[in-house]
Amino acid sequence: MVESKEYDVLVIGGGIAGEEAALNLANIGYKVILVEKDLSIGGKMIHLSKVFPTLDCGACITTPKVSETARHPNIEIFTFSEVQDIEKHAENDFSATLIENPRYVTDDCTGCQICEEKCPVVVEDQYQWNLVGRKAVYVPFSIANPRIAVIDIENCSLCGLCEKVCPANAIDFSQVEKKSTIKIRSIIIATGFELFDPLLIPRYGYGKFKNVVTSMQMERQLVPTRPFNNVLRPMDGKMPDNIAYVLCAGSRDETVGNPICSQVCCMYSVKQAQLLMGALPMADVTIYYINIRAFGKGFCEFFQQAKGMGIEFIKGKAGLIKEKENGNLIILYEDIQQGNVKEAEHDLVVLSVGMLPNTDFTEIFKNSRVEQDLYNYVNKVDELCCPAKTNIDGVFVAGTSTGPLDIPDSILSAGAASAEAAGYLNGGVK
């Protein structure tokens, strides 16, 4: 029998919170295993353009953390992998099954992307939020870590062209799922969030009207690694000149089962609007809101700056979106300030979708259960004093697994989780 590998801490999730927690613990000297379900670490943040309220580019902040995590001598990373059957045997004594999914590409891959050129299969690129296509063999995105290719086996036609052209002989169709057991002393859950699916609000027409996009699709059009060289509306590739943001799409809305505020949409919409003023100087941008939640350090000033730039803010929730023949959209909304229902025409509508819990953490424990709160996030059993403590001693929670949080708050939450884990590993108060 193979002996199982031992680590001090298992961090589940390699987004900004998971990285921060892993780095903090590794810097103290603990051995960390970081398991990421996706093909690259970096989480959602690595896909963002400039981030509020400082407007420094998301990649500039996150890539150094990604690369520091990747080469830290005390951190071992498993991407495209999962953990299951976590069992607690005693304090400081957990075991888990590590599952490494096959990429069908070995570590010899240099990321040269010659295989991508030859692959005949084109499918929607999930890392560009389906705005463009990608091949069945592909490097996930340009700043991915690890930057190696993967074969999307479900869509692959098994033609074998990639295997023929690969200069590094890195294609290996014989790879299979690998299972191993690991022993750990403590766990940090940093599995992050999911985006609200706007198909659940049919009256906004997402999926039916081409020029209704999500805020993540707009975000991708504003990043340096954007799919097009400018902001284009999907239906006809025209540069939009009258853009609307519909806030609280899937947040503060009991009818879709999410009564709470997502805490980030106001600010990211205000940010995108500011970036749009730069990308499309002639365009009008209107934000339909209920309340602008500019609460954090520097947020209120950032919101005032947006107003000063000429972005229009209308207090009123969008009720219904209709499509005209030319692809333009009519928004029906209640103009609260004037007390009547109005219509307005826009040529692109962005739905500012909210955050929902990623509930993966509920299924990975074997004989115990990580408690959930009212909104299905990880329940914090001592929120005021130990904001990272879960119902299982030795298991802590970081980032948006605790609830909606922006980037600075996620980083602080990860700091708290790493501190509590370090205290736990060191045996508590003496």
Add this chain to the structure above:
Amino acid sequence: MRNRIGVYICYCGSNISDYVDCEKVKDIAAETTDVILSKTTMFACSDSAQNEMIEDIKNQKLDAIVVASCSPKLHLNTFRNVAQRAGLNQYNYVQVNIREQCSWAHSNTPPQATEKAIKLVKAGIARAKQSQELTPMAIPSTNSVLVVGAGVAGMRAAIELAKMGTEVFIIEREYFVGGRAAQWNELFTTNETGREVVSRLYNTIMEANNITLFTGADIDSKTGSVGNFDVKLRIRPRHVKPDCKLDWGKFKKAVEVCPVEFDDPFNFGLTKQKAIYKNFPSEFPEIPTIDVEHCTKCGKCVDICDKIDLDQKEEMLNINVGAVLLTTGSSPYEPKTGEFGYKEIENVVTLQQLKRLIELNEYDLIFKGKKIKNIAYVYCVGSRQVDGENKYCSRYCCTSAIHTAIMVKEKYKTINNFHFTRGIRTYGKQEALYHKASKQGDIFLQSFEDSPTEVYKENGHTVVKIKDILTADKELEVNTDLVVLVTGMIPRKNDSINNILKVPIGRDKFYNEIHPKLRPVETVIDGVLIAGACQAPLNITESVKSSLSAAVKVNSLISKGKIELEPTLAQIDKLLCNWCDKCADVCPYSAIVKEVKNGKMFAVVHEANCKGCGMCLPVCPSNAIQLIGYTDIEIESMIEALID
């Protein structure tokens, strides 16, 4: 002289390349003598670009590299690390900032931005040519920390640091611990009281062997630097002996006989207090204290209790710590007289006063003898000011006001709550409270930015008037029995700490971190960290998260026994120096001392104290001082390249 230099021009996605012609900068750099290779890159900081640089350094045998990208504040260490991993001395790396200084500063004039970038890159290459191989200095560090402020944030950081094995000194300026939280009753979200939270933390601190708590204590002075701060603490007398086992009967009598009476700050002036006091039974430490400012030393209390000692003297204590963590917290904004009727209309109070009132009134809410039926909450007092100084949102007040309104309704049943808001900001899960308040019948109104809510007296009634957005611009007036000003947060007054530690303060007057995402709890003063509401308005959970983050950073900084410091120090040429003491005079860190050898006097630099600030260089009349890493020859060659 370095003569195999590699140059990398970063696009920074499009942050730089949108305005600076990076290809042109690259081509011109390539033509410079001793430049072996010149490249552009999409993101120089990405892992793949870093690896490419390492390969280049190895394959092309580069002896220095220049990266023209963002501010060195962001990525100096990233690329120094690249150099190191490639086997190059990290000080043979030079960063040129063409983002903040070119593309962002000159986005209106791209050709000029490019021209400037070319010059800066040339200067960077010139500096790289002259760059020396240097070794960072390692200085020993003590694994102990001084936490300033024993509120929830400070106590919580202290406990976690102690668990991680760091010795903690925690000081509190007041005579009791708990900070603001001790003043609050039930808290959102757990419905624990502030006091319960404080007593839980206090008891853990008492159990820990490696935490020492001083109340009534301040920092008197500080010398030394990260890893080794010598801090002198001033511990003011409590005037009650520490072995006092509190006898409540005796204490009550002592309070009774005390002839002094003044406004009680614990209850925000709603009640009076005596010079000998303890605010509530389970307040810690469980020893009363005497307010020396008000005490007349009449001695009446001493007659009742022999544990009272009016002659106790201030004590000074020297401690040695590796780091200092500031958790000095916040204060509620104090409205100006007349601001929404404050101090002019008798029934205008602050939210903090209302919270104390709720605790002081068991059955009916009575204020100044009158039973309260209608309460008007006026939001954003001291926050989001259009004309005033405080432009920021205080973050916690919407939730706090609504939480209080719910408590009011639950405790006194018949009271009506009217909220005069500027748009409710119950972010995240706090939204549930807003929903609950709306359901219980609270009325929410919202004013326009340009026409604030007004509070005035009319026919003996206190009236609150609003132009309300939510009812389409209607002017509404509410007769109220109590107006509650929902005041924002301001940082606590800490002038002496600010003078001693020199932590940077932001436009909002809170302490400033280095970067909200990269280094959110560190300051530009090495070894001095900040956490909690001294940094920005935060609620308790958020304060604790930030203080725990600071705890883990402190521990990893000082627990390894040594800290690496920059080798950029002043270096004095003994032969040139004629000891005039001008350098010692201007040195802000007292790092320069006189030495005498064979009858010759000269200046010597104390390396652990020198911060490499360069203040001593221009005052030296014999040009005997060089700053390592910024030598005259390096700077002069840069200037030559710039004016070439």
